[in-house]
Every structure is written in C-alpha cells, then in structure tokens.
Amino acid sequence: MSNGLKNHCRSQFGNQVTSEERESAANDNNLTNIHKRYPSNIVQSSEGIILQGNGGATPNDETKVDQNQNIVKSQELKSNKAVDSDAKLIGIAGAWYDVKHFIAKHPGGPIIKEFIGKDATSVFRAFHDNSVLKHRRPVGTYQRSFADPATKAFAELHIFFKNNGFFESNQVWFTGKFVFLFCIYLSVYLMTKYIENWFILYTIAPFGLFLFWQQAGFLMHDFMHSHGTQVRNLDTWIGAFCGTVCFGVSGHWWQDDHRVHHGMTNTVDYEDGFMDPQAHEDVWAQNYKLFPFHSGKIQKFLISIQHFTFLPANIFIGRFGIMLDSFKEERRWFEWALWSIHWLIMYILLNNFSTWGEAILFYYISSTMEGILHIQLLISHYSKPFHEKKDICQETEWYRMQIESNINIVTPWWMDWFHGGLNFHIEHHLYPMMPRHNYRSASKHIQEVCKRLNIVYDEEGWFEAVANTLKSMKKMSHHYTLDPR
Numbered sequence: 460m461s462n463g464l465k466n467h468c469r470s471q472f473g474n475q476v477t478s479e480e481r482e483s484a485a486n487d488n489n490l491t492n493i494h495k496r497y498p499s500n501i502v503q504s505s506e507g508i509i510l511q512g513n514g515g516a517t518p519n520d521e522t523k524v525d526q527n528q529n530i531v532k533s534q535e536l537k538s539n540k541a542v543d544s545d546a547k548l549i550g551i552a553g554a555w556y557d558v559k560h561f562i563a564k565h566p567g568g569p570i571i572k573e574f575i576g577k578d579a580t581s582v583f584r585a586f587h588d589n590s591v592l593k594h595r596r597p598v599g600t601y602q603r604s605f606a607d608p609a610t611k612a613f614a615e616l617h618i619f620f621k622n623n624g625f626f627e628s629n630q631v632w633f634t635g636k637f638v639f640l641f642c643i644y645l646s647v648y649l650m651t652k653y654i655e656n657w658f659i660l661y662t663i664a665p666f667g668l669f670l671f672w673q674q675a676g677f678l679m680h681d682f683m684h685s686h687g688t689q690v691r692n693l694d695t696w697i698g699a700f701c702g703t704v705c706f707g708v709s710g711h712w713w714q715d716d717h718r719v720h721h722g723m724t725n726t727v728d729y730e731d732g733f734m735d736p737q738a739h740e741d742v743w744a745q746n747y748k749l750f751p752f753h754s755g756k757i758q759k760f761l762i763s764i765q766h767f768t769f770l771p772a773n774i775f776i777g778r779f780g781i782m783l784d785s786f787k788e789e790r791r792w793f794e795w796a797l798w799s800i801h802w803l804i805m806y807i808l809l810n811n812f813s814t815w816g817e818a819i820l821f822y823y824i825s826s827t828m829e830g831i832l833h834i835q836l837l838i839s840h841y842s843k844p845f846h847e848k849k850d851i852c853q854e855t856e857w858y859r860m861q862i863e864s865n866i867n868i869v870t871p872w873w874m875d876w877f878h879g880g881l882n883f884h885i886e887h888h889l890y891p892m893m894p895r896h897n898y899r900s901a902s903k904h905i906q907e908v909c910k911r912l913n914i915v916y917d918e919e920g921w922f923e924a925v926a927n928t929l930k931s932m933k934k935m936s937h938h939y940t941l942d943p944r
C-alpha cells in the first residue's frame with residue numbers, strides 16, 4: 460500500500476498504523492522497489508498477457524528485496540532467467556506467481572485456476588492472510604492499476620477491518636451457538652417423546668427440527684469459512700459435524716461448491732461450460748446469461764413457469780434436492796460415515812413416534828419449513844446481474860462484482876440469528892474471512908464507501924426481496940420464451 464493510500468486510510472478511519480498495516484504497506488512498497496531495482500524485460504505469458512519478467516535483469520547483488528515476506532532474493536533472480544513457457548501465472552499485488560505445481564495442492568481447491576493470467580489481488584486478500592505467500596517466489600512483476608476506485612477503497616477498508624479486530628472470532632459467541640443447537644435438538648426430542656398433543660407434535664416440534672437444521676447449516680457455513688477457532692483443519696471438521704451430521708448435507712461437498720461460488724459469484728463461462736455452482740439449477744434460468752445452458756423441451760417448459768415453481772419447489776422438495784445432490788457426488792468415505800451418524804440422530808427422534816407414518820409426516824413437515832432456508836439463500840443472488848468469467852478481474856473488478864451480485868435483507872438486530880448473519884450478504888461476500896458477529900458493525904463502513912463511490916448498496920426487506928426475485932424470474936421466463944439463446 461502506498462503512503463498516500465495509508466494516510467488516506469488513516470485519516471478516513473482515524474486509525475493507528477499497526478504491524479499488519481506496515482506488513483501490507485511493505486508488500487506494495489517492496490514491489491515498487493523490485494520495479495526500481497530490476498528494470499524488467501517484457502515477457503509474453505502463456506495466457507497471452509504481458510508479463511514484466513525478471514529474465515536477464517541485473518539485480519543489485521547484495522539486496523534481499525523483501526526482508527519480511529521473502530518475496531524476491533537476488534540469488535533467485537539470477538537463476539530465474541525466464542519464466543517457464545508452461546507457467547500458470549497469478550498476479551498478486553504487482554507480483555506474478557507461477558502456480559502450475561501448486562494448483563492440485565491448493566488448500567482452497569480448484570477455484571485458483573480460474574484466476575490464471577489475472578491480477579487476483581482482491582480475491583486473494585479476501586481469502587488469505589499475506590503470510591501464505593511467505594515461501595513463494597514471484598517470477599515477475601506487473602504494474603497494478605486501479606481503474607475502478609472500488610478496488611482501492613475496499614482494499615483500504617480491508618486493512619481498517621484487520622487493524623480493528625473485525626476478523627477476530629468471538630469463541631464464546633460460537634460456543635453459545637452450539638449450546639443453542641443442542642438445546643433445540645433436546646427440546647424436539649423431549650416433545651416427541653413425552654407430548655401427545657397433535658398440535659405440538661406437528662407444528663411446534665417440526666418447527667424445532669427445522670431450526671435445528673437451519674442453525675446447523677449456518678454453523679457449517681461459519682466453520683467451513685474458518686470463522687470459529689480460525690484453525691482451518693479443525694474448523695473444517697467442526698463444519699462437517701454441523702453440515703453432515705446435524706444438517707444432513709455433505710459438508711465437504713458444500714464447501715467445495717461454496718468456494719467456487721465466492722470466487723466467481725453469479726458467473727458463467729461459455730467456453731468451458733462453467734457456472735457458479737450455487738447460482739444454478741437445471742430447472743431455472745434466473746438470468747439471461749444462463750439461457751445457453753438450458754435447452755430441451757422439459758427445461759423450456761420449466762423455465763416458462765419458473766416464477767410459479769420457485770417457492771413451492773424450495774418448500775416442498777428443497778431439502779431433499781440438496782441432500783441428494785450432495786450425496787450423489789460425494790465420494791469421500793468419511794462423509795458417508797458422518798451421514799450415517801446423521802441418520803442415527805434422526806432415527807432417535809423419529810423412533811419416538813408410534814408409527815412410521817406419523818414419523819414420516821413429522822419429518823416432511825419439518826422439511827417443508829426448512830424450505831425457508833433455501834429461499835433465504837437464493838434471494839441473496841437470484842435477481843442480481845450475472846458476469847462472464849473472462850471479464851472478472853479484467854473488465855469487472857472483483858469487489859465491484861461482489862457488490863453487484865448480492866442483496867442484503869433488512870432485519871432488526873435480534874433477527875440476525877434467524878438469517879445466520881447472511882442477511883449481510885454484501886459484507887460476507889466482500890470479506891468472507893470475517894465472522895458473522897461482526898457484520899452489523901462492518902456494514903456501516905461498507906455503506907459509507909458505497910455512498911462515497913456512488914455504488915448501489917442493495918438492501919431490501921424479506922418480502923420485498925422475495926417479490927423482486929419472483930418478478931425477475933418472471934421477466935427472464937418471458938425473455939427465454941422470446942429468445943432462448
């Protein structure tokens with residue numbers, strides 16, 4: 460970060476410079492040093508972009524350019540005559556990294572390859588601490604440009620949030636969530652075991668089971684983003700417990716799709732058939748950019764009635780759809796083992812009913828109530844624009860794409876728990892490493908930046924968002940009927 464940028468950030472937020480800020484500043488300043496000391500050659504990368512490479516440059520010998528982050532050492536520069544012809548380059552803060560041997564091992568999964576040949580600084584910062592670059596050596600440099608002021612503004616805000624503890628987890632808060640989850644399960648168990656009143660058995664008790672699934676789903680989301688203990692492997696297993704054991708959907712399957720969804724929200728690619736996996740269903744085309752993926756008589760018919768089927772499909776079959784989707788594709792034995800524990804805890808509940816017919820009725824009523832969760836998640840994106848993969852981090856800057864692809868749901872603070880904090884979907888997508896208990900206070904700062912840059916910060920009431928989704932689906936259905944291409 461440049462000094463100007465730093466000062467601007469400090470004056471805007473009245474904040475002290477911390478080691479974190481200095482580290483980030485060092486990152487950008489040192490990259491400037493690389494440019495100054497080693498006049499670069501221009502190399503054409505394998506992705507057809509212009510790379511300012513180090514090949515043939517004469518480094519100032521005694522220098523280690525970056526003491527803190529080990530970015531470029533003179534010895535390494537000497538041996539790095541040219542960038543491999545098959546290099547897979549990702550640009551971060553002005554430095555190119557060759558990830559060709561790393562893609563398959565990347566802890567964040569294959570989403571990394573969608574950013575090859577691009578300046579991925581914003582998306583990189585959204586998901587990582589700078590320390591993950593400590594042992595990586597760049598193979599060249601490039602000049603970052605901030606064509607879109609949003610990129611700079613949200614990067615500054617990221618630093619502000621980091622310096623002010625917005626990314627820190629409150630583990631007492633998360634413990635409370637687990638106690639709540641356990642209490643819900645226990646009360647549903649006690650109701651179904653000891654109460655014979657049909658009203659309680661078929662309204663309040665199923666509502667309890669719905670809440671158990673819904674809250675477990677939100678906790679899966681938190682932990683798969685490593686918001687809990689902030690130790691990634693441990694959080695992933697806790698997330699799998701919440702997702703697979705409690706919610707009944709494969710946690711790891713969901714995490715794989717969710718990472719892609721975050722990196723490339725509401726995005727498609729016509730060359731390789733890419734679609735944001737969590738913004739696409741075979742039975743709907745909520746945006747005209749999805750039309751080319753839908754053909755055939757049945758799909759055409761379903762799209763023509765999608766504004767009628769959206770709510771009932773979510774309510775009546777949403778839960779079964781996501782459970783089946785996850786285990787249709789899941790090949791990890793441990794996920795199947797965890798799923799059998801899920802059915803064991805469901806069996807313990809259902810066994811309290813005197814007949815299987817009653818048990819199935821109870822389970823089905825809970826499942827229809829759980830349709831609310833699916834609607835909650837889809838309305839955050841469904842009426843928003845779609846993008847093409849080739850444009851992300853090129854034509855459309857990543858932060859801008861996130862703001863354009865998300866809607867917040869306006870609720871009073873005491874309803875945040877019911878939305879799993881995802882009523883602040885803009886906040887979550889801009890800064891996915893931030894735990895949800897901080898979204899409400901972070902939102903003020905984000906709104907301020909949006910206001911300053913004249914960016915629409917879309918927030919709607921729950922019913923308004925549902926109505927707008929249906930309206931948009933109706934419009935798209937009409938467009939599809941006119942021209943399905």
Ligand code: HEM
Pocket residue numbers: 549551556558565566567568570571574579582583586587588591592595683684685691718722
């Ligand atoms: C040189 C480039 C990159 C390197 C060296 C790298 C490295 C890593 C490492 C070490 C982790 C694990 C972090 C931890 O344990 O705390 C990680 C996680 C992750 N990375 Fe990358 N990464 C790179 C680029 C990218 C890009 C371009 C994306 C695009 C979306 C990406 C997405 C992710 C995601 C989603 C995670 C998991 C984070 C989470 O679920 O919260 N990475 N990466």
